[in-house]
Amino acid sequence: MEPFTTHAGSVGALDRANVDTDQIIPKQFLKRIERTGFGQFLFFDWRFLPDGSPDPAFELNRPEAAGATILVARRNFGCGSSREHAPWALADYGFRAVIAPTFADIFFNNCFQNGMVPVRLSEEDVAELFRRAASRAAAGNPYRLEVDLTACTVRDDDGFLKSFEVDPFRRRCLLEGLDDIGLTLAHVDAIAAWEAAHELPALAE
């Protein structure tokens, strides 16, 4: 996994709550058997008009969101389906971090498996990010943030500086780009001991 230490980039401001994984990557794109190539389908039904051209009204199609690598959204981001295709699509599109007041549990876990940081900030702080992004956009500029996982902070160049919390183990895995399965297999003796001590469910016929 690609390590994540600190990342600076411009913001894609998606001012919506309860963005579900069906929107992040609609079901017609779940049939691929690879992990890659999903970015082109990200937010497909919102991003594209019926004729296939980009919808200029969609937040990520606006000029200031071009090349965005940090997504900011409202509450309960990533709710619904467990599809890891959602973080795959976000990462493949170029996002390295998602900032929201709250995340759905499965999506939140899935991010860490893909070198992407889900950052929880307070509702007020996220509202402030939207305000700042909107005022930069009004001036025709992108809004840039830095997400620092070593210090667990989010900052801009104009005095916004907030810290966030992240599980220490998940943080270490991201910082060092560790392979979860490899780490677990270091405990293979404990797994075998558990199996030996328990009556395992009846074997398949």
Next chain:
Amino acid sequence: MAAPRTLLDKIWDDHVVCDPSGELPLIYIDRHLVHEVTSPQAFEGLRLVGRRVRRPESTFATPDHNVPTSDRRLPIADPVSKQQIDTLRANCREFGVRLFDLDDADQGIVHIIGPELGITQPGMTIVCGDSHTATHGALGALAFGIGTSEVEHVLATQTLRQAKPKSFELRVEGRLPPGVTAKDLVLSLIGRLSTEGGTGSVFEYTGECIRALGMAERMTVCNMSIEAGARAGMIAPDATTFDYLRGRDFAPRDFDRAVAKWERLPSDAGAPYDRVEIFSAGDVVPQVTWGTNPAQVIGITSCIPDARSCVDSSERASLERALAYMGLVGGTAIADIPVDRVFIGSCTNGRIEDLRAAASVLRGYHVAPTVRAMVVPGSGRVKRQAEAEGLDRVFQAAGFDWREAGCSMCLGMNPDTLAPGERCASTSNRNFEGRQGKGGRTHLVSPAMAAAAAIRGHFVDIRSWEYR
């Protein structure tokens, strides 16, 4: 004396493999269910580094999301769907995983066949790369959805890294009134809890109402826990659970001994939950969702909310967006809304009890001329049972399509989809934008409410239905 523990505590404590300092606890997984959509990348990950499946005999697979529900003897028309199903078949063969394939009499939606075959049992930890894994909690298991990387982790290690979730008791007192179903109950709970009320928690449904529910109804309730944000929902096992499991294919051979063990699982008196909410079943009326998430739900006698009554601007914006997508005007009576399509099926409501409930509404009636309706049994077994009871003839006489088992129009990965603008009364679990087809408009309801909507061409209060 040991401190009183909840059902969640007991299953959790029993499955902690180790809790190394500086890491997250490793939890042993008893059952791993696999389907074609969220597994190919996981098997490929194993292959790339030469890992094997640690316990193939604890792993069960079936294709369900992509499968056509038309004639099974025909080849799958969509080459990409076919490739995904072929890939599952090849992976199961290569890694020694038991597959209930398309031509297997026991194929079906993974969350229907798990309990049906007795693969799901009380006290187990069960995972699947699918958020509706919560369904299996109805049998007193800790069951939740995971992502594909975690699927790979479980395949390779038979464990999962997890922080212990919080326990959240949803106590439902009293009894559901006549005509009100488990689907209405869970929809109304979601409406009150919001789509994220359960985030970070495992629901335990308790109380007189829950105890009185049959297994199919319990599964409907637990199934939709995720729609309120809880990864898992569970119900303590009792005589209803044991009676359901006895004699099923994969049930323990020494069943009485297993029951003796399972009887120790229910939460101890006085066991502390992190949060408790108490609801009254007697207040619940038949529910219909009007918006684009399952918490946007109202009773059949109510009107669609008016965005102008919203104080919070962000809330108003999302309400307006939902109304615009759904093509609805605030203040409209939900019963006045016409439907174009009706879908009965899914892991929420695709069991034999659901089909019986719908068929009893349909007997002696015909689907409105403006409505196209289909019923998709949750599994091959459900289909055969329904046919043995003559339900297929009731559905077909009423003008319903009678299909093969699969997820079908719950998420429209197969050819069963809504056209843009089409409005559907659906017994499934999600009314997200585009869920049943781009531009499609989904209203979630119970099987009986869906059947009645098919007949009348609009939503009706099932409590006043004239059964023939």
